[in-house]
Amino acid sequence: MIRHLFRLIWNKKKTHALLMVEIWASFLVLFGLASMIVFNVSNYVEPLGFTYERVWAVDFNNNQDTTAIPDKVNTILQRLKAYPEVESVSRMSSNFPFSASTMNNGVDYKKRHVMAHFYTTDAAFAQTLDMPLVAGRWYTKADLGGKYKPVVINRKAQEALFVDENPLGKVFSNFRVVGVIDNFKAKGEFMTNAPAVFEMMDGKNTWDKIYLVKTKPGTDAMFEARLVKEMSTMLVGWNVEVNPLIDSRKNQHNLTLVPVIIFLIVCSFLLINVALGLFGVLNLSIAKRRSEIGLRRAIGATAKNVSWQFVAEIWVLATFSLLFGLLFAVQFPLMHVFDLASGVYIGAIALAVGIIYGLVTLCALFPSRQAATIHPAVALHEE
């Protein structure tokens, strides 16, 4: 029967050409949407790797003040730690969690080249962000001064660089690994869990002036105001800005979600449009095929057979269009377009195919029911 329907649809391909183009185009749109969704969802399910709820990023800018910066940078750290409301303080580079800035560098180990996110942090970083280590330890002041700079890497970087070697104590690109953490998705839940390298900040660094301040529970904006006031009184001419990570996270999420939501809304309208059109076309085509339906009923098709036939036909039609659509879609995982994992595209293809079949079935359901109610005696004698 299926083969019969394939032949029937194939022979009618000219009549169905537009319908097929429509399903094909819908598939491509869905594929785009599904890629976006699958990509973001698969990122989202990966653990973030750190806690941010009570952490503020305090940004200092010395503007035109250039006197005794190293001392002042240190004083800030001591002063921040001294607050009873503060649990711990860590200084880091401008690409702090949920910030807009990123820093990428290539690193090499045994001819393996890996692009990794670089974060310059101090010894208190893991404690401030509550990051557990899966191997080794976080670096301390004692690690500085050696031939190689101490670094902590994340598991992604470990897998990419060392595969199944034990990374502890290994040296790559002038860095010595002292510890391995699990995930670190600095841009929030929707970020891809990418290789990361945490480089220890040395005494010479005076340009990175982001301080991550972990506050005690129940600390409010009153303390924030006091902190800013006291800091800017202490550092004349400096800018002090407090960004609770919770707020920065919201911004990062919006950056990801707003385009997805807009795309989703537009796509759903497009699909509703297509579904209605498909429904209309199918309805008309059934009206045109009354004689065929009558005949099939006369020679032994049950009402169920007939209604199933119309659903199956649209499946066949969708299959033809999808095969054509797949020709395009598989290029994405094959050519590694946009550098996404192949799994994302394959998941997206599966999702899009599923939705298309669901959609066409939905559109065919009512017309096919109608087809089943056609009375053979009437349909056969209409002409």
Next chain:
Amino acid sequence: MLANYIKIAWKVLLRHPFYTFITLFGISLTLTVLMVLTSFIDHLVGSHYPETNRNRSLYIEKMVLRDSSRSSQNSGPMSFKFLTQYAKTLKTAEKVTITSFFRTSNAYAGAQKIKLNTKYTDAAFWEVMNFTFLEGKPYNEQNIRNGELVAVITDDFRRQYFSDLSEPVVGKDIEVESIHYKVIGVVKGSPPTRIFSYADIYFPYTVPKSNYEQDDIMGGYVAVVLANKASDRKAVQEEFQDKIRRIPLPGNRNGFKYDIAEVGCAPYVESMLSIFMEGGPQVKVIFYSVIAFLMFMLMGLPAINLVNVNVSRIMERSSEIGIRKAFGAPIRTLLMQFIVENIFITFIGGTIALVLTLITIYLINQSGWIAYADLTINLNVFLVSIGVCLLFGLLSGVAPALRMSKLSIVEALKS
């Protein structure tokens, strides 16, 4: 004759309410998306409050320094000093303002934290931008020269910072990062999508922390040049580039040796696009192909859908066509009927789309999604939409009509 066509078209539409609905849905949906999109783009790039002079303005927002091998580069906004020397002195320009890009900061009103954006500007800023002052006035050269701690704030910030709104706030004190400023004026705010004019608080560039004294060619400032009229912009650009060519080269900036210095001075759209296009031709190709794909899908899908429904409908009406042909209606008349029918329904769809767009735009403006959003349907957008409307009508009318006209009388009557 036309009235007759329309009368028949109207009857046909009423006879098939379901297909009429599908068709109208498709048309109005597509046009709504299109019109909201154009009005959004218009919001982004058009000349609107407070940058009403945008159509005769030039934007100097980025400097690129490269070494001779082009292997590394520094790029970003410029220093106040550089712009004073190179932009402020333009003779062909009517006015030039130097302003910082907005910078985020926080203010605290009691236990409440107010997020805000600050901007340091010169006095010409208030002449290049057409802000509406609700209270007070802008700061002038005198204020700037004296280094007065004054500020112009937006109505939005006024509402957040001052609890008592019944009395004027001019002359009152605000504290930002431990510095006290005196409010000198209150303006109606600018949407954040207009980055050259947007901020919550505007300071004269001589207040502390503005870094205007920075001795560097790059920094945190940009300039907006106002030409006497739109057509004068060419001359201004030429004069500016002439000055840029006289930047002493090679130079050294904090250890970075550069041999090439480029500074763009372009109309708004061009200078915004150049930010996108920074990644070179490959990014350009991807950017344009994504846009093209989106447009194709957005327009193509509903179009295919319409044609599809139309073809099926006309096939359904083939016996009617056969009878008309048999009674001697020429193909031209039949074609006309279908085209008129399609244009007619497209215009109804267009009208619905217009209403839907107005509602959508109203909702966007009201939602606070973009502060001070002022999306409007302007005449251009509407005319473009009507044009697209017609194109759609013909596209989905001609193809099926042509197919139909090929049906022979006998065949049309038979099936």
Next chain:
Amino acid sequence: MISLTNIEKVYRTSTIETLALNNINLHIGQGEFASIMGPSGCGKSTLLNIIGLLDAPSKGSISVGGQPVTSYSDQEMARLRNQRLGFIFQSFHLINDLSVLDNVEIPLLYRKQISAAQRRQMAQEALERVGLSNRVKHFPKQLSGGQKQRVAIARAIVGRPEIILADEPTGNLDSVMGNEILSILQGLNNDGATIVMVTHDEAMAKKTHRLIRLFDGTMVGDTTLTLC
């Protein structure tokens, strides 16, 4: 073979009630070649539809091979039509988008446990029987009216039904082709098939074994012919 008892058929619309068949009692035996005649609108097609189980009578009962079928479900009716009945229509009702062979195969698609090869084989045989084995790859549009009707006959006999119901099979054909079709039907009858044919062509009817005359829904004559 087929028995109709006290069959009555009424068509109702909101305004009019039409009595299409009135108290029909009819028995068609195995191997018969019966024709039903009457003027247009006399109810002969309705009668054939009822015999073919395409339409349910308003009153009365039908039995096929001694089995009462009036209370059969849709599925049972369909199976009965598929296995024991074959249909031929005036306007052929071929599916234009399928080749001759595919058209002939259709009844077998609604049977279980027939392999594709078997179907092919049976369809080939049926086409050979009507003398069209050289046209299997053609499409209905490429055939003449007579050829189309022969395809339709092949389709009716492909499932080897006991009864063939033909509704004006020669109505759309000229007399030469009509005779050709009739002789095929006679051949099938000689091989044991029971045939019921509706026609308004006296000459055609005369060539069958039995002539049933209808007028305004009532049976007005039932003659056994011995001429041929």
